[in-house]
Amino acid sequence: MRPACLQRASPLPDHLYMSDGDIIVQSCDLINFRIHKSALSLSSPFFRDMFSSPQPPADDGFVNGLPVVRLSDEAEVLDSLLAMLYPIQVPSMLPNSYDKSLMLLAASQKYNMFGVQSRIRAEIQSRKFPTATGTAAFRAYAIASCGGLSSEREAAARLTLDFPMTFECLCDALPLFEGSALRDLIGFRKRSRDNLISCFRSFLDLSSPPFNIWMSCTDSFSYSYSNYRTGYSPSWLIDLFQQHLKSLGQAFTRPLPNFENIREEYLSALQEHITSYGRTSCVTCTKVHVMNGEMFCKELENKLMRAISEVSNSLIFQRHLGGLRIHPSYRYPTH
Amino acid sequence: MLVALQCHAKQVQILDANMFCLELSTMSLSTMSTRMIGEPLSPSATSSSDVFPENLLFDDSDADIILQSCDHHEFRLLKLHIIKVSPVLQDRLQSASSSHAKNVTASLPSIQLSESGATLSCLLTFILPMVPVIPSTIEQTMILLWTAQKYQMDPILSRIRAVLTSQDPPFIRPETAFQVYSLAQMYGLRQEVLQAARSTLSRPFNLEEMEDVVDTVRGIYLHELWKYHHRVQTHLATDLMAFKKSGVPREKLGQPCNNGTRYWLGNYIDSIAESPALFDITELQMALLRHTNARPSRCRCADIPSKALHAFWTALTDVVHGCMTKVSAHGLRNNVISVTARILL
Numbered sequence: 185m186r187p188a189c190l191q192r193a194s195p196l197p198d199h200l201y202m203s204d205g206d207i208i209v210q211s212c213d214l215i216n217f218r219i220h221k222s223a224l225s226l227s228s229p230f231f232r233d234m235f236s237s238p239q240p241p242a243d244d245g246f247v248n249g250l251p252v253v254r255l256s257d258e259a260e261v262l263d264s265l266l267a268m269l270y271p272i273q274v275p276s277m278l279p280n281s282y283d284k285s286l287m288l289l290a291a292s293q294k295y296n297m298f299g300v301q302s303r304i305r306a307e308i309q310s311r312k313f314p315t316a317t318g319t320a321a322f323r324a325y326a327i328a329s330c331g332g333l334s335s336e337r338e339a340a341a342r343l344t345l346d347f348p349m350t351f352e353c354l355c356d357a358l359p360l361f362e363g364s365a366l367r368d369l370i371g372f373r374k375r376s377r378d379n380l381i382s383c384f385r386s387f388l389d390l391s392s393p394p395f396n397i398w399m400s401c402t403d404s405f406s407y408s409y410s411n412y413r414t415g416y417s418p419s420w421l422i423d424l425f426q427q428h429l430k431s432l433g434q435a436f437t438r439p440l441p442n443f444e445n446i447r448e449e450y451l452s453a454l455q456e457h458i459t460s461y462g463r464t465s466c467v468t469c470t471k472v473h474v475m476n477g478e479m480f481c482k483e484l485e486n487k488l489m490r491a492i493s494e495v496s497n498s499l500i501f502q503r504h505l506g507g508l509r510i511h512p513s514y515r516y517p518t519h
Numbered sequence: 520m521l522v523a524l525q526c527h528a529k530q531v532q533i534l535d536a537n538m539f540c541l542e543l544s545t546m547s548l549s550t551m552s553t554r555m556i557g558e559p560l561s562p563s564a565t566s567s568s569d570v571f572p573e574n575l576l577f578d579d580s581d582a583d584i585i586l587q588s589c590d591h592h593e594f595r596l597l598k599l600h601i602i603k604v605s606p607v608l609q610d611r612l613q614s615a616s617s618s619h620a621k622n623v624t625a626s627l628p629s630i631q632l633s634e635s636g637a638t639l640s641c642l643l644t645f646i647l648p649m650v651p652v653i654p655s656t657i658e659q660t661m662i663l664l665w666t667a668q669k670y671q672m673d674p675i676l677s678r679i680r681a682v683l684t685s686q687d688p689p690f691i692r693p694e695t696a697f698q699v700y701s702l703a704q705m706y707g708l709r710q711e712v713l714q715a716a717r718s719t720l721s722r723p724f725n726l727e728e729m730e731d732v733v734d735t736v737r738g739i740y741l742h743e744l745w746k747y748h749h750r751v752q753t754h755l756a757t758d759l760m761a762f763k764k765s766g767v768p769r770e771k772l773g774q775p776c777n778n779g780t781r782y783w784l785g786n787y788i789d790s791i792a793e794s795p796a797l798f799d800i801t802e803l804q805m806a807l808l809r810h811t812n813a814r815p816s817r818c819r820c821a822d823i824p825s826k827a828l829h830a831f832w833t834a835l836t837d838v839v840h841g842c843m844t845k846v847s848a849h850g851l852r853n854n855v856i857s858v859t860a861r862i863l864l
Contacts, residue, residue: 349726351745361738370730436727
């Protein structure tokens with residue numbers, strides 16, 4: 185049965201068409217790629233096996249006298265995939281978005297094109313993709329999950345934490361989810377939230393290192409959060425952590441706190457503290473920051489990063505060889 | 520045999536349904552038909568988890584047709600039973616009969632069907648005068664409905680639906696709604712799609728609270744369901760606003776609060792549009808309780824008679840149900856047709 189696939193709204197410009205090719209590969213949106221059977225066989229055990237076994241005759245099995253292989257992938261994906269079988273010098277075969285690049289990677293996995301897959305992974309790592317939108321992040325997760333791309337799935341799951349997980353945000357990504365992928369992602373988000381809550385709660389115990397460096401702040405005798413405080417601590421820092429704890433109560437309708445933002449948030453809170461209430465400066469905190477601020481920020485970042493990475497490792501899926509980390513420029517735009 | 524005699528003596532009512540059906544497996548269809556013709560069907564169906572439908576023998580001694588399941592079960596039946604209920608199988612039987620006339624070696628004309636023996640067994644219990652057997656799982660039940668729909672067995676489809684509706688607990692209920700919805704979409708069962716979609720309205724529809732159900736629904740159908748909920752909310756917002764302004768609340772509940780408004784009721788009505796799961800009389804009573812408890816002095820709302828509250832609830836129910844029906848009627852149809860078309864292809 186022909187897989188359901190939409191007709192292309194517009195023809196694919198300059199798609200791969202080798203004049204001396206001996207086989208037609210047809211995409212699900214009915215674009216014909218004329219290529220060499222040997223190129224497919226060489227790169228893919230899947231196609232090698234297919235060509236070595238006798239094929240049943242089909243009435244519509246030929247185009248211009250050439251045998252046709254009909255695939256369920258879209259033309260855009262096949263164009264990139266098939267071009268990678270040839271030593272063509274082009275800037276990049278990757279689509280211009282991360283989720284579409286994952287589609288390409290999933291296609292290479294499906295057809296066991298391991299060499300091509302390595303090249304795609306390398307290109308993805310070196311490429312700076314535009315900043316993801318929420319829907320694109322969820323789409324990337326769904327594609328990686330459906331395509332059995334375990335490393336990418338884990339990375340994409342982390343990426344989705346930067347966006348609310350609501351139906352409005354998933355929107356067009358929702359139809360791509362199959363099986364238990366969505367349930368796993370909900371569970372992942374809940375575990376991430378719980379770990380972050382534990383982590384931020386531990387920050388409120390400012391009597392132990394590294395938080396005890398702030399104990400001498402002149403504003404440290406605020407007891408507004410006495411439920412959590414076990415030592416003397418500056419309220420500006422407590423406020424920062426409390427805000428995160430509060431926002432974690434809405435972990436599905438808001439993005440989760442990100443460890444890469446904590447430094448900026450800390451600096452902003454400190455700045456406000458030392459210039460607030462008409463004071464020109466809180467000398468104590470300024471000194472502490474100058475002496476130990478960097479170490480303190482790193483400690484915060486590490487603790488938060490560990491809280492999330494522990495959860496990432498508990499995602500249940502079949503692990504495959506090879507790994508990938510999302511390029512930081514994709515997750516966080518460089519200005 | 521003792522059980523069969525008891526059946527013959529019209530003592531079916533004192534038999535346990537399971538025992539009765541187990542006995543069916545040892546009786547021939549013709550015997551069964553003779554004994555049961557003219558007797559009313561048992562109002563309650565039994566489940567195939569108790570009966571193992573593939574063990575039900577359909578081996579009529581007067582059979583003139585064989586139905587073969589995909590897992591090699593044979594059902595020897597009277598052609599008449601089948602052609603009366605299914606125009607699709609009637610056509611196939613005619614062509615099977617003509618091929619059989621040319622092939623004298625075959626014992627009876629036969630039709631190979633793509634359904635399993637278990638599904639066909641259950642289906643036949645609805646076609647023949649027997650105690651109907653419902654499959655034990657939701658998925659198998661949906662396949663049974665789909666099979667009846669596929670072979671255009673409209674009266675049989677209605678009977679299966681009637682039995683499912685009369686089950687306790689109902690087949691489509693909030694706990695099963697998501698799975699039924701997804702399967703109904705897959706099999707193109709429009710009635711079940713609409714019922715199940717409506718049933719999901721009684722649960723909160725946000726991902727945080729749906730972890731236990733999302734893996735029973737394919738993403739594409741969840742997307743459709745989300746759009747359905749969205750449409751219901753939009754319609755509810757409009758209709759409930761009109762209801763609030765209509766004067767019905769005042770008419771049913773009497774004069775408003777001491778402060779001249781009944782804001783708690785307005786808030787409650789508004790909340791239904793935001794989350795239809797809050798459409799529940801307990802939620803209304805809770806809202807009233809929260810309001811009266813929050814007032815420093817005794818509020819007139821505390822004296823609303825329960826009869827008046829129920830009259831108001833009935834009026835509100837009419838609005839909400841009317842709205843849901845309106846959305847159902849033009850909401851999910853296109854998608855179901857497309858899914859049906861995909862299956863038929």
